[in-house]
Amino acid sequence: MATRTARRPEAATPRLDFRTLSVEPFNPVVGAEITGVNLSAPLSPEQIAEIRAAFAAWHVLVFRDQALGDEDHKRFARLFGALHVHPYHAKAAAPDHAAAAGAAVDPEILVVKADQASRFVAGEEWHSDVTCDDEPPMGSMLHITRTPEIGGGDTLFASTVRAYEALSPAMQAFLGGLSATHDGAKPYTGAYGAAPPPGGWPKTAHPVVITVPWSGRKALYVNRGFTTRINELERKESDALLDFLWRHIESHVEFQCRVRWTPNTLVFWDNWSVQHHAVWDYYPYPRYGRRVSIIDGRPAA
Numbered sequence: 687m688a689t690r691t692a693r694r695p696e697a698a699t700p701r702l703d704f705r706t707l708s709v710e711p712f713n714p715v716v717g718a719e720i721t722g723v724n725l726s727a728p729l730s731p732e733q734i735a736e737i738r739a740a741f742a743a744w745h746v747l748v749f750r751d752q753a754l755g756d757e758d759h760k761r762f763a764r765l766f767g768a769l770h771v772h773p774y775h776a777k778a779a780a781p782d783h784a785a786a787a788g789a790a791v792d793p794e795i796l797v798v799k800a801d802q803a804s805r806f807v808a809g810e811e812w813h814s815d816v817t818c819d820d821e822p823p824m825g826s827m828l829h830i831t832r833t834p835e836i837g838g839g840d841t842l843f844a845s846t847v848r849a850y851e852a853l854s855p856a857m858q859a860f861l862g863g864l865s866a867t868h869d870g871a872k873p874y875t876g877a878y879g880a881a882p883p884p885g886g887w888p889k890t891a892h893p894v895v896i897t898v899p900w901s902g903r904k905a906l907y908v909n910r911g912f913t914t915r916i917n918e919l920e921r922k923e924s925d926a927l928l929d930f931l932w933r934h935i936e937s938h939v940e941f942q943c944r945v946r947w948t949p950n951t952l953v954f955w956d957n958w959s960v961q962h963h964a965v966w967d968y969y970p971y972p973r974y975g976r977r978v979s980i981i982d983g984r985p986a987a
C-alpha cells in the first residue's frame with residue numbers, strides 16, 4: 687500500500703536581476719536584505735520597480751542603517767498604497783511618547799514600544815496585521831530605532847504562501863471554499879490578557895485562502911492573533927481546523943526567517959504572504975520603533 691508523505695514544494699529562488707540595489711535572500715522562501723538604497727531620499731521609478739519585484743519574491747525586505755523621520759517613512763509607504771489608520775487610533779489616544787510630551791498623536795503611525803512598565807507588547811503572537819479590518823494592511827513598515835542592550839527582540843516571519851503550497855491538493859481544494867471571521871477584540875482577550883479598549887472593535891470575514899495580487903500566488907489567511915471562526919463549519923470542526931492550520935504555519939521552520947534588528951533598521955513585510963511574531967525575550971530592557979501600514983483593497987480568493 688502506498689504511504690503518503692508530507693508535500694515538499696520545490697525550492698525555487700526567483701532568478702531576478704537587480705540593477706539599482708542589491709538583494710541578499712535569507713533563504714529561498716522568505717526574507718531578503720536590501721542594500722544600496724537610501725530611503726530618506728526620493729527613489730527613482732527603477733528603484734521602486736525593483737523593490738516591488740523583491741517584495742513579491744521574498745515578502746520581507748530588510749533595509750539597514752536608515753535614519754528616517756516620520757515623513758520619510760510615510761513617503762516610502764505611500765509608494766505602495768494609502769496609509770492605514772489603526773482602529774486603536776480611532777477609539778482612544780494611543781500610548782505615544784509624543785502624546786506623553788503633550789504633542790499630537792499621528793494616527794498613521796503606530797508606536798511599537800516595550801519597557802519596564804509594559805504588561806504586554808504588540809505582536810507577541812503569530813499574526814498578520816489588523817486582519818479584523820475590511821481592508822486589512824497589505825504591508826507594514828516597522829522602523830526600529832532602539833534595540834534592547836541585552837540583545838533579543840527579534841521578529842520571526844512565516845510564509846503563508848509556502849504553508850499553503852505544502853498542503854495536499856485535497857486540503858487546498860477544501861480550504862478554497864471557506865471563509866473565516868477575524869475579530870479585533872481577540873488580541874486583547876487572548877494574547878494580551880486584558881479587556882479590549884471600549885468602543886467596539888472591527889470584525890469582518892475574509893477567505894481562508896487568498897490570491898496575493900502582486901505575486902499571483904495563493905496564501906493561507908487565518909491567524910492566531912485575530913481569527914475566531916471558520917464560518918461554514920460547526921464550532922468544534924472550526925476549532926480543530928484552525929488549530930491545525932496555525933500549527934502548520936507556526937511549527938515549520940522551513941517556511942520561516944528571523945530578523946535581528948539593529949538601530950535604524952526598517953523592515954517592509956507583506957501581510958498577505960507572511961505572518962509574524964515579535965519575540966519578547968528582553969524584559970525589562972527597552973525597545974522602540976514606529977510602524978506605518980499600507981492598505982490597497984481587500985484580500986480576495
Ligand code: SIN
Pocket residue numbers: 798808809810826828840841962963964965977
Ligand atoms: C508588530 O507589528 O506586530 C510588531 C512587530 C515587532 O515589534 O517586531
